[in-house]
Amino acid sequence: xxxxxxxLRSPRLALAALAWLxxxxxxxxxxxxxxxxxxxxxxxxxxxxxxHPFTTWTFLGAVALLFASTLACTWGKRAxxxxxxxxxxxxxxxxxxxxxxxDVTAFLRASGFRGDGPVLRRLPAxxxxxxxxxxxxxxxxxxxxxxxxxxxGATLQLTEGEVARLDxxxxxxxxxxxxxxxxxxxxxxxxxxxxxxxxHQPGYAPxxxxxxxxxxxxxxxxxxxxxxxxxxxxxxxxxxxxxxVGLAVDxxxxxxxxxxxxxxxxxxxxxxxxxxxxSGLPVRLLAETERPLDDAGGTGRVELALLAxxxxxxxxxxxxxxxxxxxxxxxxxRRWGAFTYSHSPGMSGVxxxxxxxxxxxxxxxxxxxxxxxxxxxxxxxxxxGTAALLADWAAAGRDA
Amino acid sequence: MQSVLFWxxxxxxxxxxxxxxxxxxxxxxxxxxxxxxLLALGLVPHAAAIGLRWIEVGHGxxxxxxxxxxxxxxxxxxxxxxxxxxxxxLRLLGAAVAPVAFLGMGLAVATFALKAEVPxxxxxxxxxxxxxxxxxxxxxxxxxxxxxxxxxxxxxxxGSLPRLPSPERLELAAHQFLLVSFxxxxxxxxxxxxxxxxSWGRYWGWDPMETSSLVTWLAFAVVLHFRVLHGWRGPRMAxxxxxxxxxxxxxxxxxxTIVPTIHNSYMVGR
Numbered sequence: 001x002x003x004x005x006x007x008l009r010s011p012r013l014a015l016a017a018l019a020w021l022x023x024x025x026x027x028x029x030x031x032x033x034x035x036x037x038x039x040x041x042x043x044x045x046x047x048x049x050x051x052h053p054f055t056t057w058t059f060l061g062a063v064a065l066l067f068a069s070t071l072a073c074t075w076g077k078r079a080x081x082x083x084x085x086x087x088x089x090x091x092x093x094x095x096x097x098x099x100x101x102x103d104v105t106a107f108l109r110a111s112g113f114r115g116d117g118p119v120l121r122r123l124p125a126x127x128x129x130x131x132x133x134x135x136x137x138x139x140x141x142x143x144x145x146x147x148x149x150x151x152x153g154a155t156l157q158l159t160e161g162e163v164a165r166l167d168x169x170x171x172x173x174x175x176x177x178x179x180x181x182x183x184x185x186x187x188x189x190x191x192x193x194x195x196x197x198x199x200h201q202p203g204y205a206p207x208x209x210x211x212x213x214x215x216x217x218x219x220x221x222x223x224x225x226x227x228x229x230x231x232x233x234x235x236x237x238x239x240x241x242x243x244x245v246g247l248a249v250d251x252x253x254x255x256x257x258x259x260x261x262x263x264x265x266x267x268x269x270x271x272x273x274x275x276x277x278x279s280g281l282p283v284r285l286l287a288e289t290e291r292p293l294d295d296a297g298g299t300g301r302v303e304l305a306l307l308a309x310x311x312x313x314x315x316x317x318x319x320x321x322x323x324x325x326x327x328x329x330x331x332x333x334r335r336w337g338a339f340t341y342s343h344s345p346g347m348s349g350v351x352x353x354x355x356x357x358x359x360x361x362x363x364x365x366x367x368x369x370x371x372x373x374x375x376x377x378x379x380x381x382x383x384x385g386t387a388a389l390l391a392d393w394a395a396a397g398r399d400a
Numbered sequence: 401m402q403s404v405l406f407w408x409x410x411x412x413x414x415x416x417x418x419x420x421x422x423x424x425x426x427x428x429x430x431x432x433x434x435x436x437x438l439l440a441l442g443l444v445p446h447a448a449a450i451g452l453r454w455i456e457v458g459h460g461x462x463x464x465x466x467x468x469x470x471x472x473x474x475x476x477x478x479x480x481x482x483x484x485x486x487x488x489x490l491r492l493l494g495a496a497v498a499p500v501a502f503l504g505m506g507l508a509v510a511t512f513a514l515k516a517e518v519p520x521x522x523x524x525x526x527x528x529x530x531x532x533x534x535x536x537x538x539x540x541x542x543x544x545x546x547x548x549x550x551x552x553x554x555x556x557x558x559g560s561l562p563r564l565p566s567p568e569r570l571e572l573a574a575h576q577f578l579l580v581s582f583x584x585x586x587x588x589x590x591x592x593x594x595x596x597x598x599s600w601g602r603y604w605g606w607d608p609m610e611t612s613s614l615v616t617w618l619a620f621a622v623v624l625h626f627r628v629l630h631g632w633r634g635p636r637m638a639x640x641x642x643x644x645x646x647x648x649x650x651x652x653x654x655x656x657t658i659v660p661t662i663h664n665s666y667m668v669g670r
Contacts, residue, residue, distance in 0.1 A: 011625065011629035011630055014625060014629070015622055015625050015626070015629075015630075018618050018621050018622050018625065019618075019622055021618055022614075022615045022618035022619055022622065025611050025614055025615050025618070026611065026612070026615045028606070028611070029606055029607075029608050029610075029611030029612070029615075030608065030659075034606065035608060035659060035660055035661075037660060054606055130628075153601065153602070201520060201523070202458065203457075203458030203459055203517065203518070204459075204517055204518055204519065204520045204522065204523060205516075205517040205518065205519055205520065207519065207520035207521075208520075227520050227523070228519070228520050228521045228599055228600075229520050229521050229522070229523040229524050229598060229599060230523075230524075230598055231598065231601065238601070240598075240600070240601035242600075242601070340600075340601040341601075342597075342601045342602065344603070347603075350603075354586070354590045357586060358583060358586050358587060358590070361579065361582055361583035361586055362583055364579050365576050365579035365580050365583065367572070367576070384572075385572050387568045387571070387572070387633065388566070388568040388569045388571070388572040390568070391566040391567075391568035391569065392566070392568075392569075395566060
């Protein structure tokens with residue numbers, strides 16, 4: 001056997017890879033900046049690549065090593081199990097010695113072994129548990145690699161009646177995509193038909209509830225309700241309700257169009273957005289509310305103002321106000337909701353890997369084994385639970 | 401009514417603890433049957449108490465500390481009784497199960513009056529699987545450790561506790577419970593990952609609880625490797641089973657109580 005293969009098949013290497021991954025994952029998840037709301041990582045952590053501990057080469061290399069070790073361990077395992085099932089027992093098999101007055105065949109049958117001839121088997125299908133487990137682990141790691149390479153996701157914000165084309169410039173933000181994912185977001189149009197940030201579904205605390213319409217350009221469309229417990233899927237892309245919500249001010253512009261400005265929360269009763277007016281100058285739209293912004297009963301009175309430089313211009317409901325070379329009017333004050341889209345090719349492989357892994361785990365718990373009756377009344381046994389079987393045989397001898 | 405049923409179950413578990421401790425102290429194992437019967441008897445009002453709370457709050461037992469720990473104790477006793485029916489020689493494991501169930505109920509009762517609506521993300525069948533298997537994972541980890549403890553006791557004094565099987569059988573039982581626990585933990589992680597995707601649009605986010613589950617799964621894999629590949633047997637394998645239990649307890653109970661995590665709507669009232 002080549003030296004490299006021997007090294008990869010070494011149980012010590014498998015253990016080392018598992019222990020390293022476990023220790024690294026524990027440390028990585030407990031780094032202060034990895035915890036929710038943990039703040040920015042320090043400079044040394046960024047320099048060491050520890051700002052995202054689970055995409056470092058240290059971590060990915062250990063996963064690759066675990067994959068290689070599992071592959072090497074699985075190689076030839078099928079033939080070994082098949083040989084065991086044929087009754088070709090390994091040198092490590094235990095012996096139930098001949099004992100006058102005791103029938104080893106009857107003992108083995110009473111212990112669950114079945115079969116005709118010199119080879120008896122107990123739960124033979126379960127002998128495949130280890131092989132199945134290892135194959136499942138290989139499929140899982142490979143499928144996760146595919147999924148991570150092609151994964152694509154980002155966030156978007158919509159107000160009721162608003163439509164967003166995901167691949168329009170600036171339509172989505174916070175995009176996270178794998179190295180092999182398309183450069184552009186999917187060609188999908190998302191329309192928010194209705195939005196209630198505090199919908200009360202029986203038995204559950206008030207939360208967001210939206211009706212969305214998804215349309216693939218020049219193709220199929222789908223319409224449905226989403227909350228934070230279920231999304232809406234079209235052609236491999238799934239759109240989910242995200243947590244953030246905020247105030248949106250719909251501005252009626254001189255050309256008759258409506259521009260929805262999404263304000264970010266800057267205080268318990270204050271939201272603002274930095275935008276450019278019709279002349280392209282930066283201005284700030286400010287909203288101050290009577291009650292907290294996240295009050296399920298509503299915000300109460302809303303006062304709007306436009307901040308340009310160090311001057312503040314109050315905006316009165318329905319009245320036109322100067323907006324850089326033209327007049328605009330507040331058409332409505334509503335709420336925007338955040339949504340995420342996610343495209344994850346390779347997930348069917350991940351599920352298959354998990355299914356094999358779990359099936360293997362289940363089979364491994366069963367005391368499968370093979371016994372071979374030897375001339376002279378003894379038997380050799382291999383498989384799981386052999387030590388207990390030997391103890392039972394010895395105890396049966398004492399009782400006899 | 402709920403509280404009467406709850407306290408009936410607590411009383412039965414307390415009496416079962418006394419019966420099992422008597423069985424162990426007498427070295428003869430007498431009292432094992434009574435202990436198992438008392439645990440079975442306690443399970444009936446316990447099920448009714450959980451059911452009534454479910455109907456009252458409109459969701460399963462997975463939010464407040466009372467709901468979580470009471471249901472965990474229920475499944476632990478249930479798993480023990482299934483084991484005792486399938487393998488009568490393991491009935492004395494109740495000596496570990498009964499006090500753990502009793503203590504769990506004691507820790508639960510402090511938040512008995514706390515009732516709250518659950519977040520909308522709990523509206524998922526994946527969550528039912530996720531939580532159900534989390535509880536089964538913890539229960540089987542306790543049974544594995546109980547078997548390992550019984551192994552240590554029996555291997556040091558082979559003549560004592562005649563109602564326990566041979567040390568080799570107990571060691572095999574510990575290994576099998578650990579494997580089943582490993583399987584349940586795997587199902588819990590998979591179901592949780594699918595639930596996370598429905599709730600947050602991502603399967604995995606390296607949240608402290610998610611990571612702790614993965615680390616525990618890896619720790620179990622290491623422990624199982626020591627037995628399967630390195631042939632570890634005997635006391636050191638029993639101690640490793642206790643280490644596995646420590647990982648399981650940390651994941652199931654400690655992490656959510658000490659670290660900010662997306663799982664903070666679990667064990668409310670801690």
